[in-house]
Amino acid sequence: MPRLSLWKDGKHTNDYKFFDRRISEMFTISGTGILIHKYLGPLSQTGTDNVTLPENTTQSELNIQDLLFLENRDRKYEENVYKMRGIYQVTDNAFDLTQFGLFLQTGTLFVVFHINDMIQTLGRKIMNGDVLELQHLIDYETLDSSLPAALKRFFVVTDCTRAAEGYSPTWWPHLWRCKINPLVDSQEYKDILTKITVSEDDITPIKEILSNYARYIDINDAIVEQAETDWPESGYDTSGIFVRSKDSTTPNYTINAYLAGEGLAPNGLPATSGTSFPANPVEGEYCLRLDYLPNRLFRYDGKRWTKIEDSVRTNITNGASTNLTQRNSFINNTRTYTNVRGNVEKEKQNLNDVLKIKPDVQ
Amino acid sequence: MSSYFYSGQVRRFLQQFIRLFSNFEVELGKNREGIRTLLRVPIYYGDGSKQVASILTRNSENNLPTVPAMSVYIASLKYDRSRIQEPQHVSKMQIRERAYDPETGMYTEYQGDLLTIERLMPVPYIMTLKLDIWTSNTDQKLQLFEQIGPLFNPSLEIQSTDSYVDWTSLSIVELTDYIFTSRTVPIGTEDPIDVATYTFDIPIWLSAPAKVKKMGVIQSIIASVYDSQGTIDHEQDTFDISASILATKRIYTPIDLNVFYLGNTLKLYVGNNQVTFEDGEPPAMQQGNWRVAIQSFGELASVPSGVNLLVNGISRVYLKNEDFTVVGTVSYHPTDDSLLLFNALFDTLPVNTLQPVNGIIDPLNTTVTNLMASPLTGTRFLILNPIGDLLNDDGNPATIDGPLLWNRTGQPELIANANDIIEYDGTKWVVAFDSAATTTVQYITNLTTNIQYKWKNQEWTKSVEGRYGVGAWSFVP
Numbered sequence: 001m002p003r004l005s006l007w008k009d010g011k012h013t014n015d016y017k018f019f020d021r022r023i024s025e026m027f028t029i030s031g032t033g034i035l036i037h038k039y040l041g042p043l044s045q046t047g048t049d050n051v052t053l054p055e056n057t058t059q060s061e062l063n064i065q066d067l068l069f070l071e072n073r074d075r076k077y078e079e080n081v082y083k084m085r086g087i088y089q090v091t092d093n094a095f096d097l098t099q100f101g102l103f104l105q106t107g108t109l110f111v112v113f114h115i116n117d118m119i120q121t122l123g124r125k126i127m128n129g130d131v132l133e134l135q136h137l138i139d140y141e142t143l144d145s146s147l148p149a150a151l152k153r154f155f156v157v158t159d160c161t162r163a164a165e166g167y168s169p170t171w172w173p174h175l176w177r178c179k180i181n182p183l184v185d186s187q188e189y190k191d192i193l194t195k196i197t198v199s200e201d202d203i204t205p206i207k208e209i210l211s212n213y214a215r216y217i218d219i220n221d222a223i224v225e226q227a228e229t230d231w232p233e234s235g236y237d238t239s240g241i242f243v244r245s246k247d248s249t250t251p252n253y254t255i256n257a258y259l260a261g262e263g264l265a266p267n268g269l270p271a272t273s274g275t276s277f278p279a280n281p282v283e284g285e286y287c288l289r290l291d292y293l294p295n296r297l298f299r300y301d302g303k304r305w306t307k308i309e310d311s312v313r314t315n316i317t318n319g320a321s322t323n324l325t326q327r328n329s330f331i332n333n334t335r336t337y338t339n340v341r342g343n344v345e346k347e348k349q350n351l352n353d354v355l356k357i358k359p360d361v362q
Numbered sequence: 363m364s365s366y367f368y369s370g371q372v373r374r375f376l377q378q379f380i381r382l383f384s385n386f387e388v389e390l391g392k393n394r395e396g397i398r399t400l401l402r403v404p405i406y407y408g409d410g411s412k413q414v415a416s417i418l419t420r421n422s423e424n425n426l427p428t429v430p431a432m433s434v435y436i437a438s439l440k441y442d443r444s445r446i447q448e449p450q451h452v453s454k455m456q457i458r459e460r461a462y463d464p465e466t467g468m469y470t471e472y473q474g475d476l477l478t479i480e481r482l483m484p485v486p487y488i489m490t491l492k493l494d495i496w497t498s499n500t501d502q503k504l505q506l507f508e509q510i511g512p513l514f515n516p517s518l519e520i521q522s523t524d525s526y527v528d529w530t531s532l533s534i535v536e537l538t539d540y541i542f543t544s545r546t547v548p549i550g551t552e553d554p555i556d557v558a559t560y561t562f563d564i565p566i567w568l569s570a571p572a573k574v575k576k577m578g579v580i581q582s583i584i585a586s587v588y589d590s591q592g593t594i595d596h597e598q599d600t601f602d603i604s605a606s607i608l609a610t611k612r613i614y615t616p617i618d619l620n621v622f623y624l625g626n627t628l629k630l631y632v633g634n635n636q637v638t639f640e641d642g643e644p645p646a647m648q649q650g651n652w653r654v655a656i657q658s659f660g661e662l663a664s665v666p667s668g669v670n671l672l673v674n675g676i677s678r679v680y681l682k683n684e685d686f687t688v689v690g691t692v693s694y695h696p697t698d699d700s701l702l703l704f705n706a707l708f709d710t711l712p713v714n715t716l717q718p719v720n721g722i723i724d725p726l727n728t729t730v731t732n733l734m735a736s737p738l739t740g741t742r743f744l745i746l747n748p749i750g751d752l753l754n755d756d757g758n759p760a761t762i763d764g765p766l767l768w769n770r771t772g773q774p775e776l777i778a779n780a781n782d783i784i785e786y787d788g789t790k791w792v793v794a795f796d797s798a799a800t801t802t803v804q805y806i807t808n809l810t811t812n813i814q815y816k817w818k819n820q821e822w823t824k825s826v827e828g829r830y831g832v833g834a835w836s837f838v839p
Contacts, residue, residue, distance in 0.1 A: 045391050065391070069500040074391030093423065095416070099408030099433040099494050100555075102415045104423060143421035151424035158553050181553060185426040186498035187390050187401070193426075194393075212418050213428035216404035220384055223406075227381035230374055230523050231531075237524040242458035242473040245654045257526055267460060267471040319385040327513065 006170045019168035020116055023175070027114045031085030034111070037131035037192050038078035038122055045074065061127065075129060077191050082121050086111040086132075086178075101212065107182040109155065112163045112175040126178050130157045131192055147209050149198035154210075155180035156189070185211035224317060233313035234325075235259025243267055249284030252299055254309045263288045263295045263311030271297065277305055294324075367571050371530070372489065374522035375566055376434070379491060380405050382513075382520065382535065383432055388497075388505045401430070403506065408433030408494060429555070430497045430506065437490040442565060445486035453481045455527060478575045484530045484567035490538075493560040503542075503558055510560070520564070530567035538563050619650055621702075622829045623681055628692065628702040630655060631829070649700040679704065680836040681826060685803060685816070686712045688826045712814065712825050716795060716806040719744045719783055725765070734767055737786035742794060744808070744815075744822065745784060750777040781822055 006015050042065035046055045056063040065072045088111040095102040111132070118125055126132075137153035159179035166175025183189060185207060193207035208214065238255035243266035245251045251266040265271040271286035272278055273295075278287060283302040288295055294312050298305040314324040319332060333348040387400040419425035461474035497503040514537035523531045539561035545554055620631040630650030679702070681688040689710040695701035719742040720733055726747045728734075733741055750764035755775045762769045768776045773790035783795035783806070795804070797820065804817040805825055816825040 043392055043394065044396075046396070066501065071499045071501070073499045073501055074393070076394070095412070097412045097415055099435060100429075100431055100496050101427055102412070102419050102425075103427065137424065139422045139424045142424075143417065147420070151420070151422050153424045154426070159551075182423075183426055184498065185428040186430075187388075187502065188498055190390065191394065207426075210424065211426045211428050213404065215418055216406055216428060216431065217402065219406050220380070220404045223377050223380045224384050227374075227377040231378060231521045232524060234519075234521070235524065236526045238526050240460055240469055241526060242460045244458065244473070245651075249651070249654075255526065258532070260526070268469055269471055317381055317384065331509075 008170075012172060013170060016168065016170040016172045019170060020114075020172075020174050023166075023168070024114045024117050027085040027087065027117065031087045033135040034084050034086045034113075035133040035135060036082040036084055036122065036126065037133070038080075038082060039127060039129040039131075040076045040078055042072045043074040043076045043191070061124075072129070073187050075188050075191060077131065077189075077195075079195065081133075084113055084118060084121055086113050088112065104182055108158075109180050110177055111180055112166060112177045115162075115166075115174055115176045118176055125176055126157055126160055128157055128160065129188075131155070131183060131189060132157065132178075132180055148202050148204060149206070149209060151210055152206065154183035154189075154192075156183050185213055228315070228317060232315065233262075234316050235261075235313045239264060239268070250286070250299065252301065252306065252308070254297075259312050261294075261297075261309035261312045263297045263309065265297065265299075266308075281305075369571070371522065371568060372436075372439070372566070375489065375520070375533070375564060376407065376436075376491075378520050378522055379434060379535065379562075379564070380407070382518070383434070383493065383510070386432075386506060386509055388430055388502045403430045403432055403495075404428065405432035405434065405493075408435035408492075430495065430502050432493060432495045432506075434491055434493050437492045437561070438488075440488050440490075442486040442488045445565065447483055447486075449483050449485075451483040453483075453529070455479050455481075457527065475576055479527050480573035480575070481527070481529060482570045482572075484569035487566050487568055489564045489566050491535075491562045491564060493562065495558045495560070496555055497558070498556070503556070507558070514562075522566075527572070528569075530569045533564050533566050536563045536565075537561075618832065619655055620647065620829055620831050621679070621681070621835050623688075623704065623827045625827070626704055626706075627695065628679060628704045630700050630702070651699045652694065652702050653699050681830050682834050682836070683826075683830075685818075686710075686826075688712075706826070712805045712816070714807055714814065715804045716783070717742060718807040718809045721810045722746065722808055725749045725768070730767060737791075739786060739788040741786040743784055744795075744806070745778060745780065745782055747780050748778060748782075749784070750775050752777055781817075781820075 006013070039061060041059050041061045041063045042056055044056050044059070045053060045065065046057065048055065052067040053065070054063070054067065056065065059076065063072075064070065065074060088109050091106055091109075093104045093106050095104060113126060115125065132155045134153050134155065139151040139153070142151055157178045158181050161177050162173040163175035163177035166173050166177070168174055185193060190207075193210065194205045196206045197203045198206055198209060236257045236259065238257055238260045239262065241255050243251040243254060250269055254261070254266050265286040269286060271288050273288040273290055275289065275291040277289075277298070277300075278285065281287070281300040283300060285300045286308070287298050287300070287305065288311070289298060292310070294310045296310050297308040299308050300306075315322040316325060317323060319328075323332070330348070333346075335347040336344050337347060338344050383405045386403045386405075388403060390399050390401055392398055455478070457477045457479060459474040459477060460469040461472040462468075463470050495503065495506055497506065514535070517534040517536035520533050520535050521531045522528075522533070525531060537560060539559075541559040541561075544557040544559065618632065622629040622631060630652050631647035632650045678689050679692045681690075687710065688706050690704045690706035692702045692704050695703055717740075722744045723734075724746045734743075749768050754763045755777065756763055759772050759774055762771060762775070764775050764777075768778075768784070768791045770790045776784065776791045776793070778784050778791075778793045779796075779798055781797035782793050784791050785794035786792075795817075797817070800817065801820075805814055806817070807814045813827070814825040815822045
């Protein structure tokens with residue numbers, strides 16, 4: 001009689017298969033339904049001339065988007081969703097209040113999957129970056145009853161190893177243990193969050209109901225609106241201050257304050273504007289010259305046009321169209337010029353690209 | 363009595379700080395359609411309450427936090443001993459507000475309140491803010507770093523308000539530190555979120571409320587209607603102003619304006635600071651505009667009644683010289699804004715000390731009238747040149763040595779000096795006012811023109827007409 005041995009020189013024996021079927025059956029019986037968004041690799045980023053940023057025209061999980069920073073930022077996910085069963089230990093969670101809102105303090109879960117079922121379903125093992133949807137954690141009762149759908153619960157896989165408890169007496173592993181963390185609304189998962197709609201009838205991307213991005217943008221906008229009310233433009237507002245006329249017509253000065261020039265006539269008096277002075281001015285008349293940068297307000301004193309002030313106040317909100325700060329003139333510069341070959345070029349160029357040879361326009 | 367005040371000074375700086383870091387974007391890579399997109403990065407306060415945080419997650423564990431994101435919070439607020447200045451110092455500034463039209467909600471082109479604002483020395487603090495930037499990858503972080511970095515070299519100006527009188531509103535945001543990542547390398551088994559942290563110092567000032575008082579001392583002198591004992595000034599009482607009105611009246615004395623009183627008008631001139639009354643024609647001065655000048659003292663509004671409507675209760679003008687004060691009601695001239703119609707109150711005019719004269723004549727060059735040739739008893743003339751000469755008078759009344767018009771046969775010769783007043787006493791002309799012998803101030807009216815003249819300093823001048831310089835005339839609204 002041969003000596004009893006469950007290990008057969010690296011072969012998957014019938015003992016192994018017996019154990020494996022029983023374990024798979026256990027997942028069918030007691031596992032919870034998990035939908036898997038399979039990671040396919042980074043989205044192709046064509047048009048770069050940087051060898052550390054390969055174009056990756058062939059889709060593969062093996063591709064790396066950024067060879068310098070070693071990260072895949074724009075990930076592509078399978079449009080089909082794979083259904084599997086997984087088992088994990090439900091734990092109590094507590095929210096951690098951070099500077100970025102509430103985070104689940106114990107949000108990390110460890111889910112185990114049956115390896116062979118996983119291979120059969122997915123075609124590979126679950127890997128870092130795969131996104132899981134735990135169906136039983138869907139939230140039908142949120143605080144916002146106006147939401148068009150219940151909130152699904154997504155996790156992203158951050159670690160995968162064989163589970164210690166998944167080894168059978170044959171010494172072969174049967175379970176795949178995945179460390180999963182709650183998903184965040186980030187660039188990496190945009191492909192999922194913007195492709196899945198809340199329902200068949202409602203094409204609203206689930207990002208809009210799952211993410212608090214829109215709420216934070218609204219909050220941000222409200223703060224900026226109030227800030228612009230308190231301080232609409234750089235410098236000081238002297239428009240409410242009366243400037244006394246020292247002669248018989250109109251004031252020939254304005255309030256002398258730091259960055260107070262707005263190009264407006266004192267006391268709200270009328271002023272013309274243009275790129276030249278009026279033909280037949282009368283004494284005391286104001287004119288804002290738009291061909292001066294900054295625009296300059298003049299007053300006619302009967303003999304000549306004298307400078308009153310420069311319009312130097314400007315909105316300082318980043319990116320605002322009325323922002324005329326020096327920095328804004330460099331950053332938000334949409335101006336162009338025509339070079340000697342007749343090509344229209346953008347004024348705004350990165351310093352490292354300025355003198356690079358450029359192809360002629362066909 | 364309440365000691366409470368709060369104006370949200372730190373709050374306003376925080377709002378501006380958040381504004382400073384608003385609207386930054388990161389570029390996302392190409393999507394399935396090959397399109398790159400820009401994603402705006404929200405910024406919000408990082409030390410909110412847990413209750414609001416749960417509301418933002420809709421009270422659900424399934425909510426997805428958004429990344430990239432920025433949050434700001436106060437790391438410290440410390441008193442800045444190095445910027446201390448005289449703590450008891452009170453700064454005063456005078457402001458003329460433009461009048462506000464409540465119907466349009468806009469400022470008008472006229473003057474509103476005259477205010478004096480007193481500001482107590484504010485207290486210096488250094489506010490340290492932390493700006494945390496959560497990114498999901500290094501590329502995002504560097505995109506934001508490259509956009510934010512050039513802003514601070516090393517600081518950026520910031521204001522909490524654009525109020526002209528708020529001397530605490532201007533400050534700077536100075537970058538003092540930057541921590542590239544909150545994670546340690548190697549990362550290990552955990553996968554914490556990656557946070558970059560900027561540290562900024564903002565020197566701010568905490569200010570107590572200002573005192574705002576309605577005054578107008580810069581361009582005008584306001585005289586109280588009460589004397590030092592708290593009783594009504596009797597000088598003004600004589601101007602037929604009731605005590606009840608006096609209690610609410612102020613007198614404004616413009617500083618850089620002159621008026622020239624002539625006839626029934628007051629002409630406005632600009633720019634001469636002479637403070638005394640001056641007879642005669644005005645010098646070469648620039649004409650002023652009464653409407654502009656009066657706007658400097660209050661809002662425009664019609665007086666409720668009266669033939670001559672005037673602005674905003676500007677009911678009287680005082681004309682002062684060293685001997686008297688003339689008060690008159692004023693109204694706009696219908697066609698000339700450099701003029702005010704001036705109706706002098708009779709009781710305020712100087713009282714004649716001499717009988718009126720029928721005319722003023724130059725005996726060397728005058729047209730003989732019946733009043734001169736056949737005068738009635740009491741006929742009086744003020745003469746501008748002498749009549750007769752003692753050297754030519756032989757002392758014999760039977761012969762007339764002087765001008766026949768002024769002498770009668772058998773009567774003594776008329777010997778009168780320039781500026782004398784001669785009077786016909788029924789039989790002859792006599793000197794009624796000896797200018798050489800009179801040194802006291804005298805007033806007299808010319809019946810031909812109804813102009814009153816004053817004898818002073820050995821010369822005749824118009825008693826009230828003339829130029830009133832700064833300090834010599836006032837408004838009584």
